[in-house]
Every structure is written in C-alpha cells, then in structure tokens.
Amino acid sequence: MKFHKLFGAEGLPVFQNKMYVEQQEAINCPKGNIELVQNHQTGLIYNAAFDPKSLEYDKDYQNEQAHSNVFKNHLEDVKLIINKYFKDRTAIEVGCGKGYFLEFLNQAGYEVTGVDPAYEGNNPAIIREYFDESLELSSRNIVLRHVLEHIVDPFVFLSSIAEANHGEGLIYIEVPCLDWICEHKAWFDIFYEHVNYFRLVDFQRMFGRIYESGHVFGGQYLYVVADLASLKIPVCSSDDIFNLPPDFMSGIKEACSLANGSKNVVWGGASKGVIFSLYMQRNNIIVDYLIDINPAKQGKYVGVTGLKVLSPKNVISELKTGNNIFVMNSNYLEEIMALSDNKFNYIKVD
Numbered sequence: 094m095k096f097h098k099l100f101g102a103e104g105l106p107v108f109q110n111k112m113y114v115e116q117q118e119a120i121n122c123p124k125g126n127i128e129l130v131q132n133h134q135t136g137l138i139y140n141a142a143f144d145p146k147s148l149e150y151d152k153d154y155q156n157e158q159a160h161s162n163v164f165k166n167h168l169e170d171v172k173l174i175i176n177k178y179f180k181d182r183t184a185i186e187v188g189c190g191k192g193y194f195l196e197f198l199n200q201a202g203y204e205v206t207g208v209d210p211a212y213e214g215n216n217p218a219i220i221r222e223y224f225d226e227s228l229e230l231s232s233r234n235i236v237l238r239h240v241l242e243h244i245v246d247p248f249v250f251l252s253s254i255a256e257a258n259h260g261e262g263l264i265y266i267e268v269p270c271l272d273w274i275c276e277h278k279a280w281f282d283i284f285y286e287h288v289n290y291f292r293l294v295d296f297q298r299m300f301g302r303i304y305e306s307g308h309v310f311g312g313q314y315l316y317v318v319a320d321l322a323s324l325k326i327p328v329c330s331s332d333d334i335f336n337l338p339p340d341f342m343s344g345i346k347e348a349c350s351l352a353n354g355s356k357n358v359v360w361g362g363a364s365k366g367v368i369f370s371l372y373m374q375r376n377n378i379i380v381d382y383l384i385d386i387n388p389a390k391q392g393k394y395v396g397v398t399g400l401k402v403l404s405p406k407n408v409i410s411e412l413k414t415g416n417n418i419f420v421m422n423s424n425y426l427e428e429i430m431a432l433s434d435n436k437f438n439y440i441k442v443d
Contacts, residue, residue: 099138099337100129105285105371106396107147109364112389116401119394123147125285136298136329137247138271138290145245148286161386163428167310168197171238171267178263178304178318179203179234187224187254188240192216198236206230226257235264235321239314242268242287248299248327255321262321263304266296270308270315277443280342281369281421291315292335298327311424344442348419349376351440356412358382358437360429361421362402367395369421369442374398382408384418386432405432412437 103126113119128142175184175198182203189195189207192214198205207219208228220228235254244250254264271290274282283290293306293315301323308315348369357378359366362385370380383400385391390402414436420426423441430439 095133096130096141097133097334098128098130099335100127100283100341102127102283104397106367107285108396109284109286109367111396112393112402113396114393116394116399119396120399122396124397127283127285129283129290131335133329133334135248135327136333136335137295137327138292138335140285140288143245143285143288145288148243161425161428163425168194170309171265171316172198172201174305174309174316174318175234175236175265176201178265181233183232184234184236185230185232186236186238188237188243189219192219194236194238195219205236206232224254226253229257231258231262233262235262237264238267239269241266242289242291245288247289248324251299251321251324255324258321260322263318264321265316265318267309267314267316270313272315273308273312275338275341278338278341278344279365279443280344281365281372281442284364284368286364293317294333295327298329299324301325313422313424345372345376348373348440348442349378352378352417355438356381356416358384358408358412358416358418359400359421360384360405360418361425362387362390362395362400363421365421365442367398369419370395370398370400382411384408409433 104124105127107123107125125147126142127140130141131138184203184205186195186205186207189209192207192212195205195207208222208224210221210223212219212221241247268291271292296303296317300319302320304318306317357380359370359380362383366383370383373380380400383402384405385402391404394401416437417440418437419440419442420429421442423443426439426441
C-alpha cells in the first residue's frame with residue numbers, strides 16, 4: 094500500500110474530551126502518536142499510528158457543545174438541511190453522544206433511535222452500545238454527525254450501515270473539514286481521537302449520488318446528504334496528492350509571542366483547547382486558566398497538561414483588564430466577549 098506522510102506528533106492524549114477527576118490521573122492519561130498519511134489507492138487521509146484499542150468511550154467522555162447558543166444555531170441549520178431530504182420523519186442517529194441533537198429532532202417531529210456507548214441519560218430510544226449490524230436497526234434516514242472521523246476504516250463502517258439498512262436510504266454525514274484546517278493552519282485541530290481527516294472529494298469518491306453537500310459552522314464542518322445505495326470503494330486519481338502548507342505549524346510561534354507575561358487564558362476546554370494548551374506548555378508558556386461553559390467539564394482535568402477546566406465566572410474575577418484570552422473557536426467570539434464583559438485582550442487562534 095502506497096502512501097506519503099503529511100504530519101507527525103508524539104505524546105498526545107488519546108482522548109481530548111475525556112475528563113478526569115484527579116489531576117495526576119489526567120497527567121498520566123494514555124497517550125498516542127500521530128502519523129498522518131494519505132493513502133494513494135483511496136486518497137483518504139488518516140493517522141497510520143492510531144490504535145483503536147486505546148479508546149473506549151464512556152460516561153467520562155464529554156463533547157456536548159449545545160450549551161452555546163452559537164452551536165444551537167448551527168444545529169438549526171443542520172435541521173433545515175435534513176428537513177429537505179428526510180421525508181419520512183423517522184431516523185437513526187449513529188453516535189448520538191449525550192442525545193441533544195436526537196432530542197432536538199424529536200422536538201421537530203422526528204422519531205429517532207440513537208446509538209452511543211457514551212450516552213448518560215434515560216431516553217429509552219437510545220441504545221448504549223457501539224453501532225453494529227447485530228442491533229438490527231434500519232431506517233430510510235440515517236444521521237452520522239461527527240462520528241466518521243473517529244472510525245478506523247470509514248468505508249467499511251459506512252458499508253456496515255448500508256448493509257444493516259438493506260442497502261438503501263439517505264445518510265446525512267457531517268465531519269470536520271480538512272481544507273478549512275489547512276486554510277486556517279489550525280494545527281490544534283489534528284489530534285489522536287480523530288483518525289480521519291476528510292475533504293469533500295473523499296465523499297464524492299465514496300458515493301455515486303450526493304444530493305447536497307457544503308460547509309456549515311463557518312466552514313469548519315463539511316456535510317453531505319448521500320444515497321447509501323450508491324456507496325462505492327473510493328479510488329484516488331493520480332493528480333490528488335495532498336500536502337499540508339509548509340508553514341502549517343507557524344501559529345505556535347505566533348501564539349507564544351502573544352503570551353507576553355500577563356495572565357493567559359484559553360477559552361475552550363474541548364479538543365482545540367486541550368491541544369493548543371499542550372503545545373503552549375511544551376513551548377514553556379504557562380496557561381493560567383482553561384475555561385469551558387459545559388458544566389460537565391467544569392471542576393475536572395484534561396489529559397496530559399492536567400489543566401483544570403473552570404467556568405467563566407470562576408476565572409473572570411481573577412483577571413485584570415487587558416489579560417489575554419485565547420479564543421479557540423472564533424465562531425464563539427461575540428458570545429465569549431459578552432460573557433466576559435468585553436474587557437480583555439481576545440486573541441482569535443483560528
């Protein structure tokens with residue numbers, strides 16, 4: 094199998110969104126390496142050093158973003174896309190997380206069955222397991238949001254969904270966009286949990302019929318609405334040789350130069366913030382505070398750095414006007430400024 098290497102990193106937490114009760118447990122958490130490659134046969138881009146046995150999703154995995162009104166607006170956009178194509182108001186959401194989007198669709202009149210081992214609630218329509226054909230679930234409509242980037246062999250996984258669904262039906266897929274990562278030199282968006290990094294062309298090779306495709310959430314995510322019956326093995330064209338920009342990691346030096354001795358706050362205790370803080374720490378920059386508005390993260394620690402996640406209220410009173418707040422996702426900038434009285438130095442990392 095021919096491939097070429099795009100990027101490498103060592104000693105990253107295998108989970109960015111797993112929360113730890115004890116700081117030392119977080120520091121000593123399982124770690125993994127990244128060897129990002131492009132497969133010349135399929136064109137797909139993935140971490141060749143990934144070991145699926147290192148990950149086990151459970152109740153300590155916290156990645157719900159819907160505490161933010163900005164993200165809720167994004168989910169409204171997704172619902173509008175789904176409404177155009179899911180004529181039968183029943184669906185299966187594979188990898189439904191904590192069930193927020195599933196219940197959001199319920200409120201819009203859908204009857205949705207969810208599957209996710211990390212689910213914590215008591216919704217009887219959600220099965221606390223990994224998706225498998227043995228569950229004998231099928232629907233004319235499948236939702237697959239922010240799951241495929243976590244799967245070792247995405248084509249095989251899609252094939253299993255298609256087979257369970259009798260080779261038919263529509264699927265809405267949403268994943269982070271690699272082209273956006275490149276354009277914004279978002280080095281903090283490459284991490285161990287994400288095995289795969291997708292471009293639109295990857296889905297165009299995997300599906301013969303895509304009814305709609307595009308970008309949402311400020312371009313950070315790409316989506317497709319595709320016909321499962323048209324799923325096919327992706328074949329790379331000879332002219333599709335992908336590479337990251339030569340200055341892809343230049344933002345680390347820039348971020349370190351902006352950390353000018355004042356208090357340094359990272360706002361965003363999810364994947365971006367965890368990786369950003371780790372690289373800052375490795376460049377001898379102290380991150381004084383890590384903020385997240387998700388109550389399930391607050392008071393707990395993130396992997397490797399051992400930073401404690403705090404609420405905005407806990408941190409803002411400790412800061413002085415002009416202190417740095419590194420905003421991990423500029424989609425949330427206005428929301429963050431409003432929550433912090435607009436009196437700090439806001440640095441948009443992306």
